[in-house]
Amino acid sequence: MPGGGGAKLSLQMVTNVDERSVNNLSAIPKEEYLYKCTSACAGCSSSLCLRYVLKAAGPDTVLVVPACCTSVIQGIYPGTAMNVPVYNIAFAAAAACASGLSDALSARGKETNVIVYAGDGGTVDIGIQSLSGAFERGTNFLYICYDNEAYGNTGMQRSGSTPLGARTTTTPGGKRTAKKDLDRIVEAHNPPYMATACSAYPLDLYKKVKKALSIEGPKFIHILAPCPPGWRYPTEKTVEMGKLAVKTGTWILYEREFGKLSINGPSKAAMRKPAPLEDYINGQGRFKNLSPEIASEIRQQVERNIQRLSREEAGIC
Amino acid sequence: MRERLALSRPTEASSGKTGSWRTFRPVVDKEACNACGLCAQYCPDGVIDEELNIDLDYCKGCGICSNECPKQAIAMVREER
Numbered sequence: 001m002p003g004g005g006g007a008k009l010s011l012q013m014v015t016n017v018d019e020r021s022v023n024n025l026s027a028i029p030k031e032e033y034l035y036k037c038t039s040a041c042a043g044c045s046s047s048l049c050l051r052y053v054l055k056a057a058g059p060d061t062v063l064v065v066p067a068c069c070t071s072v073i074q075g076i077y078p079g080t081a082m083n084v085p086v087y088n089i090a091f092a093a094a095a096a097c098a099s100g101l102s103d104a105l106s107a108r109g110k111e112t113n114v115i116v117y118a119g120d121g122g123t124v125d126i127g128i129q130s131l132s133g134a135f136e137r138g139t140n141f142l143y144i145c146y147d148n149e150a151y152g153n154t155g156m157q158r159s160g161s162t163p164l165g166a167r168t169t170t171t172p173g174g175k176r177t178a179k180k181d182l183d184r185i186v187e188a189h190n191p192p193y194m195a196t197a198c199s200a201y202p203l204d205l206y207k208k209v210k211k212a213l214s215i216e217g218p219k220f221i222h223i224l225a226p227c228p229p230g231w232r233y234p235t236e237k238t239v240e241m242g243k244l245a246v247k248t249g250t251w252i253l254y255e256r257e258f259g260k261l262s263i264n265g266p267s268k269a270a271m272r273k274p275a276p277l278e279d280y281i282n283g284q285g286r287f288k289n290l291s292p293e294i295a296s297e298i299r300q301q302v303e304r305n306i307q308r309l310s311r312e313e314a315g316i317c
Numbered sequence: 318m319r320e321r322l323a324l325s326r327p328t329e330a331s332s333g334k335t336g337s338w339r340t341f342r343p344v345v346d347k348e349a350c351n352a353c354g355l356c357a358q359y360c361p362d363g364v365i366d367e368e369l370n371i372d373l374d375y376c377k378g379c380g381i382c383s384n385e386c387p388k389q390a391i392a393m394v395r396e397e398r
Contacts, residue, residue, distance in 0.1 A: 032363050036375040039332035040361065042339075043379035048361040075331025083327040202358060228379075236380030236393075239359050 028206060029055050038073040038081040043235030045199035045225035045242070046070055046146050050117065052202045053144060054084060056209035061113040062087060062101055066094035066127060068119030069153045070146075091126040094118050095134035098141045106140065113142065113213050120147040120161035124182050135189040135218045142212050142219045145182065146199075148227035156230045164301065165294040166286045168230075174287075174294065178301060186220045187256065194220040195255040200242025204253065204264060211255075224251045232285025241283060249274040249306045261313050271306050330375070335362075339378030341393035343371050349390035356382035356391065 033054035040047040046069050054061065063086045065071045071088050074080045089097045094116045102114040118127060123145040131143060150168050151157040158168040160180040167174050186194055193215045197205040205223065212219040226241040228234065233241060245251040246266050253264040263271065277299055281287045290298075325331075350369065357365040359381050364372040371382070383391040 028358075030367065034363065035327060035329045035331065036362055036364055036372065037330045037332055037335050038362065039335070042361075042377035043381055044361050048359065051361075051363055073332075074325070075328075077323070077325050079328040079331035080325035081327070081329075081331045234380075236384040238361070238379070239381055239385050 028052075028203070029058075031055065031059075033057075033059065033061075033083045035081045035083060037075075039075060040069070040073040041227075041229055041235070043228045043238045044069070044073070045148065045223075045227060045238055046119075047073060048202065048238070049144075049146050049197075049199045049205060049223050049225060052206045053115065053117065053209050054082075056206045057084075057113045057115060057213060059084065060111070061085075061115060062105075064089055064094050064098045064101065064114065064116045066116075066118050066122040067091045067153075068117075068122050069148075070117055070119070072153045091122050093130055094122060094127050095130040095139075095141075095143060098143070099134045099137060099139040102139050102141045114140070116141065116143045118143070118145055119152065120145060120149060120182075121151045121159040123147075124160040124180050128185070131186075132189065135186065135191055135220075139218050140216055142209070142221065144209075144221045144223065146223045146225040147182075148225045148230055149179070150227070150230050152227055152230055164298055165290050167288065168286070174290065183222055186222075189218070190259060191220055191256075192217040193255070193257055194222075196222045196224070196251065196253055198224045198242045198246055198251055198253060199226065200239045200246065201253065201266060204266075208255065215257075230286070232288075233283055237283065241280075244275065244280040244283065246270055247275040248277050248280045249302050250277070250280055252305065252309055254309065261309070263309060263313055271310055274302070274306070277302060334374050335377050336374045339373075339376060339396055341378045341380060342373065342396050343376065343378070343380070343382055344392045344394050345369070345371065346390045346392070349388045351388055351390075353387065355385055355387065359385050 034051050038047050061084045063084055065086055066089050098114050098116045105112045147161050149162050151159050156168050157170045158175055162175045163179045165174045193212050195208045197208050224245055226238050247270050249270050253267040255262050364375045380393050383393050
């Protein structure tokens with residue numbers, strides 16, 4: 001194991017987060033570490049999520065950003081919209097770079113947060129080997145994947161994370177295979193903490209980032225980030241779309257601490273009585289002219305996923 | 318550190334004033350507003366401050382604030398240029 005030594009593997013809680021304190025808006029820090037005027041599209045989920053990630057992480061943070069929308073929205077040299085150090089790195093190397101940074105910082109006795117903020121292409125497809133390697137090494141860092149279900153900044157090509165039936169520029173007739181289940185791949189590495197979040201629930205995301213950063217070891221947060229130009233819906237519906245994804249059960253908010261699953265409030269209600277899937281699908285241009293067979297296949301996938309997670313939470317399987 | 322290292326410095330307006338991207342401008346009805354702060358919470362660019370004033374130099378006019386306002390106090394009005 002490089003650098004940091006065996007102390008890292010103890011996976012203990014370093015500080016306690018008072019969860020009750022972040023249940024309202026006033027508990028969120030006022031400081032913005034993402035300055036106004038990034039070059040993100042109007043209604044971008046990525047900049048909304050990044051605001052809350054950086055608020056939770058605070059100024060003593062290093063961001064590692066592989067090629068993704070976030071590496072574009074920083075702005076143009078000599079200015080940058082981010083008020084924390086950012087390391088822009090190649091697609092395949094984000095987690096490897098964070099591994100080195102984390103070990104170097106701990107060797108110098110610093111407790112700087114190392115956060116990888118990567119898109120779904122850089123996580124699910126290209127960066128998955130370095131992600132797997134860093135989790136296996138037990139690097140002390142937080143990996144955040146914000147998932148807009150396609151390669152956004154190059155013009156919406158399909159990624160491994162694109163769901164079944166979605167039209168992208170490289171799958172004009174709709175994608176024929178299902179979305180890769182990244183969470184179960186990460187779960188197989190037995191990380192001390194992993195969670196899913198959604199940009200429509202920023203306070204929930206804030207809490208999860210706070211909690212993740214209080215735990216030593218490799219942490220993972222998977223954020224669903226609706227994307228107006230990619231999913232082809234009007235810009236004002238970004239938050240609505242995220243809420244619909246959760247309410248229909250398409251996206252389930254949960255946390256897994258040391259392997260123990262707990263499903264979060266909004267998803268608990270949604271899993272008991274999911275909203276009609278059509279509300280979610282019909283609002284998006286990428287699912288236009290979806291054939292009934294594909295639609296029912298998507299519905300079955302959602303139901304299977306809900307059943308699997310609720311069985312696991314009840315301790316049945 | 319070398320003096321002429323090519324570092325980007327944090328600054329506002331790193332991509333110019335994005336207010337010019339706007340087609341629809343948010344107009345707040347202060348009478349209807351109950352200051353819940355949801356608009357500021359959901360603004361992707363953080364252009365709504367604590368007093369819930371919208372910084373129109375940077376607002377891109379996405380309309381999330383208008384869509385999420387529980388009191389429908391924010392109207393989106395077409396920009397005249």
